[in-house]
């Protein structure tokens with residue numbers, strides 16, 4: 001059995017990358033569609049008016065593609081910025097119509113081998129419908145690609161990108177989906193937030209222990225005692241304190257003022 005495919009193996013490979021590049025305007029629609037549609041096919045379909053098609057309907061193909069892909073990505077997303085690529089859904093009725101128009105056919109060749117032919121069957125009347133049909137033919141391939149979940153768009157600027165690692169099934173991306181540029185921005189903001197929260201929690205812990213120290217009045221310097229109990233508490237609650245390294249008596253000295261302020265505010 002053999003598959004006769006109107007898609008070259010080249011155009012099936014890295015389909016996510018190529019669609020992302022097309023939708024970002026990094027490559028022209030011809031660079032994608034050219035491999036599926038030959039100039040001769042277009043001339044035959046539109047009685048030679050190829051430049052008219054190129055000028056007006058190439059863009060239409062790109063827009064149809066963008067609409068299909070962005071809607072599909074959006075179905076896996078909620079308004080809180082949680083992205084679950086595995087939960088995406090596609091417009092099944094529309095795709096079913098595509099297949100009923102472009103259904104593959106089976107034939108037995110002279111040598112007796114069975115062939116399944118995936119040639120495009122639909123001959124729309126208008127170039128605009130033709131552009132839609134072409135976009136759908138890409139979209140169905142994308143849906144069949146093993147790496148389809150890697151294709152996403154940036155929640156900030158809308159740019160399309162392809163993740164290197166496949167998102168894990170059942171685990172939504174908590175921090176949303178961002179292009180390289182905005183991912184870095186978000187990451188550095190997260191790191192700053194985490195540091196700030198850690199510092200606040202440490203100061204709060206130190207102030208509680210400082211009060212205990214004053215009540216118990218142990219025979220030990222306050223800085224050393226507070227640091228020791230802080231480390232004990234931090235190890236018990238590593239998540240809460242974003243445990244990184246133990247604090248030193250010197251840290252207690254350096255933050256004495258902030259600790260005092262917290263105690264006074266109570």
Ligand SMILES: [Zn+2]
Pocket residue numbers: 154155156157158159178179180181182
């Ligand atoms: Zn972005």
